[in-house]
Amino acid sequence: MESPRPKNLSVCRKKSIEELKRGRKFASELQIILRKCTGDHGSVKAEELVAKILKSFTEALAILSSGESGEVCEDLATVQAGLLCCDDQKTEGSGENRKRPASVDHPIGGYTRRKMSETWTKITLKPVEDSHSWRKYGQKEILNAKYPRSYFRCTRRHDQGCQATKQVQKTEDETPMYQTTYIGHHTCQDVFKAPQFIIDDIPREAILFSFESNPATKQELPSFSYFPSVKQEYKKEASALCDSKTHNNQSSLESLLWSDLPSIKSGPTLDLPSTPGSDYGDASGVYSCTTSSYSSFDMDLDSIHRMVVGSVDFDNFWI
DNA sequence: AATATTTGACCGGG
DNA sequence: CCCGGTCAAATATT
Incomplete structure (x- = not known):
């Protein structure tokens, strides 16, 4: 949080302010139109809604205009945390009878539908590049x-029983963003780190929303212990940076990220054309395999995360 | 051959 | 019954 603030971030903020101003202007216009159209007998709800939209824009603008440094994330998170709801806390229980045959993952039968897990969301201009390996297991049209x-x-689900998942969805904004919702914390440990890529998790322009927290589950600490079951996924991760396809995606992403993170750039220079053959048409083209250590920036966000949500007493454990 | 992604089906909550 | 999350067979990729 006290990390030096790249110029790009303030540029980013200015852009955000511009965008919010535009949004507020549009909402204003909509309000006028609404009043003209509906008159007195008009929809009160619609009016209320517009008023709320306007208020949101105003507040967001106030937040962005006031703070000088990285408080943007916190403030927005605070604002949003109140608006967005949390997962329910129902236990997924023992008393379920499912037809689906038992699998390695779910020996008892059926599959586990994860609830009561900590979730947090990032909204970024580009798909989030984070420090773990992910494997896509589904895609859904959403109403x-x-x-x-x-x-x-997490690719380590089978190896280490890591239950972390994430969902990525492209928003339909004027300038489409990628909303990444993380569900649960990683309980896995990186075996092969790629020290030359100490990036991290989140592009600077990321907006972090936190909904729930259970500090007790925080286990994302670097570890040097060696895990015996080294499977292909590890190898792939270890060589991810040399892997052609992954390399393409990653490099393009990274070069984009780096363009926003010039001050903390480390390791080899990636001087590649942006987005060579990678498709960001929707969230379905999103990367899956990445690796790196935890950076100070990651820790910063983690701190922010803690600050935002405080210590909510929430009893969920993966293990 | 091993691993990753795609995609339709299944499942459960609301 | 609808919707969203997950599974797993089929397919693609490495």
């Missing part, structure tokens, strides 16, 4: 959403 939602799980 009233233009783009499908992609579902990812």
Whole structure:
């Protein structure tokens, strides 16, 4: 949080302010139109809605205009945390009878539908590049959403029983963003790190929303212990940076990210054309395999995360 | 051959 | 019954 603030971030903020101003202007116009059209007998709800939209824009603008440094994320998170709801806390229980045959994952039968897990959301201009390996396991058309939602799980699910998942969905804004919802924390440990890529998790322009927290589950600490079951996924991860396809996606992403993170760039220079053959048409084209260590920026966000949500007493454990 | 992604089906909550 | 999350067979990729 006290990390030096790249110029690009303030540029980003200015852009955000511009965008919000435009949004507010449009909402204003809509309000006028609404009043003209509906008159006195008009829809009160619609009016209320417009008023709320306007208020949101105003507040967001106030937040962005006031703070000088990285408080943007916190403030927005705080604002949004109140608006967005949390997962329910129902236990997924023992008393279920499912037809689906038992699998390695779910020996008892059926599959586990994850609830009561900590979730947090990032909204970024580009698909989020984070420090874990993900494997896509599904994609769904979502009602009233233009783009499908992609579902990812940690590649270490089988190895280490890591239950972390994430969902990526492209928003339908004027300038489409990628909303990445993380569900649950990684309980896995990186075996092969790629020290030359100490990036991280989130592009600077990321907006972090936190909904729930259970600090007790925080286990994302670097570890040097060696895990015996080294399977293909590890190898792939270890060589991810040399892997052609992954390399393409990653490099393009990274070069984009780096363009926003010039001050913390480390390791080899990636001087590649942006988005060579990678398709960001929707969330379905999203990367899956990445690796890196935890950066100070990651820790910063983690701190922010803690600050935002405080210590909510929430009893969920993966293990 | 091993691993990743796609995609339709299944499942459960609301 | 609808919708969203997950599974797993089929297919693609490496």
